[in-house]
Amino acid sequence: MSPDTVTLALSKGRIFDETLPLLRAAGIEVLEDPQTSRKLILPTNRPDVRVVLVRATDVPTYVEHGGADLGVCGKDTLIEHDAAWGGAARAGLYRPLDLGIARCRMSVAVPADFDYARAVRQGARLRVATKYVAIAREFFASKGVHVDLIKLYGSMELAPLTGLADAIVDLVSTGNTLKANRLVEVERIMDISSQLVVRPTALKVQGARIRPIIDAFREAVRARGA
Ligand SMILES: Nc1ncnc2c1ncn2[C@@H]1O[C@H](COP(=O)(O)OP(=O)(O)OP(=O)(O)O)[C@@H](O)[C@H]1O
Numbered sequence: 001m002s003p004d005t006v007t008l009a010l011s012k013g014r015i016f017d018e019t020l021p022l023l024r025a026a027g028i029e030v031l032e033d034p035q036t037s038r039k040l041i042l043p044t045n046r047p048d049v050r051v052v053l054v055r056a057t058d059v060p061t062y063v064e065h066g067g068a069d070l071g072v073c074g075k076d077t078l079i080e081h082d083a084a085w086g087g088a089a090r091a092g093l094y095r096p097l098d099l100g101i102a103r104c105r106m107s108v109a110v111p112a113d114f115d116y117a118r119a120v121r122q123g124a125r126l127r128v129a130t131k132y133v134a135i136a137r138e139f140f141a142s143k144g145v146h147v148d149l150i151k152l153y154g155s156m157e158l159a160p161l162t163g164l165a166d167a168i169v170d171l172v173s174t175g176n177t178l179k180a181n182r183l184v185e186v187e188r189i190m191d192i193s194s195q196l197v198v199r200p201t202a203l204k205v206q207g208a209r210i211r212p213i214i215d216a217f218r219e220a221v222r223a224r225g226a
């Protein structure tokens with residue numbers, strides 16, 4: 001990465017869309033639309049700032065290892081990233097700001113006709129399908145519920161409908177996906193929103209470029225909340 005360019009890692013979709021207003025508040029306009037362009041490096045109106053498009057789960061890795069200087073990713077992704085590397089928050093990722101975007105919650109859901117409370121009361125061993133194994137493991141361990149975790153990479157809602165699992169741990173926002181698949185939310189594990197992540201060494205080397213962006217994001221988040 002050129003020391004003269006700040007690289008921001010975003011994922012396509014809601015994170016890109018919801019970060020755009022914050023970038024605008026920092027005076028940064030992305031000059032290409034990822035919906036129509038196949039480019040993975042997008043220029044901005046600032047010659048010293050560019051955006052790279054990566055998978056949501058890859059944002060922490062890009063920032064930590066220098067493929068990008070800063071990025072935006074969900075708290076869910078960050079917790080799972082930390083867990084994959086031993087548990088504690090990684091020193092390679094500074095997390096200066098909760099952006100309050102891509103808001104949702106991490107929940108346990110089961111088929112409408114599954115008596116979850118009874119299964120838990122009776123000490124049954126639950127089969128739980130999820131992409132978020134660290135969050136699920138920690139949650140059920142804290143409740144003393146025995147689980148067999150089944151790692152999936154998407155379409156978690158399908159697992160209980162096909163007999164693969166008794167329950168899922170997944171993100172819920174409107175609840176429409178659960179409803180469409182006749183699942184009900186039985187536990188709310190945590191609220192989720194997206195965070196700004198920055199590589200500490202990038203902040204050291206490029207502080208004069210990166211700090212004003214963080215400050216503008218902070219001000220935009222504050223103004224939106226006011
Ligand atoms: N329905 C939702 N409403 C609001 N925010 C959500 C919702 N689903 C996911 N999010 C948040 O947005 C982030 C990005 O979600 P997105 O669907 O773009 O990627 P993903 O499919 O989870 O990741 P990957 O492509 O790497 O598997 C999630 O990590 C989460 O924090």
Ligand SMILES: O=P(O)(O)OC[C@H]1O[C@H](OP(=O)(O)OP(=O)(O)O)[C@H](O)[C@@H]1O
Nearest residue numbers: 154155170171172173174175176177178
């Ligand atoms: O409560 P709702 O508003 O219905 O949102 C919940 C859905 O959103 C997420 O999927 P997403 O839309 O990101 O699709 P994905 O499977 O491609 O990740 C999540 O995995 C749920 O399936």
